[in-house]
Amino acid sequence: MDLIELFFIALGAAVIVYYGVRLLLFSRMLFPKRWFPLSTSFFTSMGEWAVVTGASEGIGRAYAFALAEQGMNVVIMSRTKATLDQVAKEIGHTTGQRVKVIVTDFMKDAFSEIEVQLRGLNIGVLVNNVGMLPSFIPSKFLECAQLDQTITKVINCNVKTMAKMCRIILPGMENRGKGVILNISSGIASIPFPLYTLYAASKVFVERFSQSLQAEYNDKGIIIQAVAPFGVSTRMADYQTTNIVTLSPEDFVKSSLLYLRAGDKTYGSVCHIVLGWLLQSIPLKILYAESMLLSLQDYVKKKAQKASVSPSTATLKKCRNR
Template identity: 65%
Template sequence: MDVMELFFVWLGAAVVVFYVIKIVSFVKMFYSGVLFLQPASFFTSMGEWAVVTGGSDGIGRAYSFELAGRGLNIVILSRTKDKLDQVALEIGQTTGQKVKVIVADFTEDDEYEQIQEELKGLNIGVLVNNVGILPSHIPSKFLQIRNLTQRITEVINCNVKALVKMSQIVLPGMEKRGKGVIVNISSGVACVPSPMYTMYCASKVFVERFSQGLQAEYKEKGIVIQTVAPFGVSTPMTGYLKPNLVTMTAEDFVRTSLKYLKAGDKTYGSICHTIMGWILQSVPLQIIHSERMQDCLREYVNKRVGS
């Protein structure tokens, strides 16, 4: 067997292994209820409280309601007190759980001393690092983002620093007790370099790598750390996209994604979003990165926002 023949044999074997792994991953997602069965007391066994950043809207709000429904008291953090108070009232009336409100603007630098003080003494079993912002709601090339210098600081503070600092605050208690869950919200678009959302996408890649490294460091301590990377979810950030086959309501997405908490250090949160991730990664980057594709994306979002 010559060198070229051997090369193609190994290449073919690698392709087969790659698709076998994909098929196994899909089967694991499809049979999550059996393979990753969680007892009803799973979340309450982690601790008494769940902390959710960006908990007044969208996916964060949905996590807050879902975890309260599973027996946890909730701490919700965001920068708008009126929204926080309203959500706290609704969670309390709906579930009977305690809700603590912390007003925090994660685009700023100096919020964490206050947050740490507010969380002191709480038995925190679950942390959901959900808070995040787009540099611009209209897809834009990097240098075309309005108030770029300010937006750079805000995106790094909110999408990157908040994740790290909240983990620094909550993780020691979990390590001491030998149990806990940290869910870090990334984005499906981070699976490929995404022009027009370059800074946002890069910040979400940080979320994934930080989470995966942290899980490797603390898995033996009994702590589950997972990245969840959704595609279409109907939230304020996405302009309340109409739910359909691939766009889920925040409530449905959260409920589904929690089934895969033990499925690995990263999940897309649902079967349909997993398939979307595979498809997107199969598209040649020359197509995704073409000027025509970038123009189409901007036109599509402009029309949707305008409507």
């Protein structure tokens, strides 16, 4: 047997081992309870309080309920006091846990006030959920209405708020040597995504920031994870009908918490993990074809028209819940 034969045999064996390991790692995602178990007291062992931004509805509201059901008191934050008060009442009535309401507009620099209101709380979990789309209808960068203002708003809401909230809460976790930070990203940040350019790019920041922060503070006993869902039936997704791909906020949150120990990034559910793999497997030339982009745009427009939502009223000018 000559050297060339040996080389190709070794190369083939290496490829088999490589894909075998990847298949094993992927198979773990199918059974998160077995591979990434959490004790019943896990969340309460992190601290007494959980803080959730954008908690008045959608994914944020679902996280607030789920963490309260785990025995944590929760701080819920958003812009609308009436809605927050109602959510607080429902959480207290359902779980018996304490709820603190902080009314704030993340488009404004209110972080000093937030820090004052959180002072003295033993915060074990932070969920950075608040975020915004530049426009409900996907569009090219230069076609976005009021582009200069929109750039500032997206960066302030999706990027600055997350970093500032981590700056406020992370020191206490470091001092205690434990804590959990979940930063909500998006599945479309898995690849450069035309028509969602600004939004997807802001979510790439969320992922890289989270992953780098986890590397910095992993040895401090702190879990920092980017959560990147695809379809979830929320205001941002025009409350699409739930199915195997589009999950309710409650089902998604319940699933995503099972993957808390699965690494510094998770898609949060089996179906979204498969979607992420498929999206990264499709050649970009196909995804970037003009016909494909126009089809995506038309699909969203039709859904908006069906829901009697015009592009002008669907544009998200403020930080919204997911």
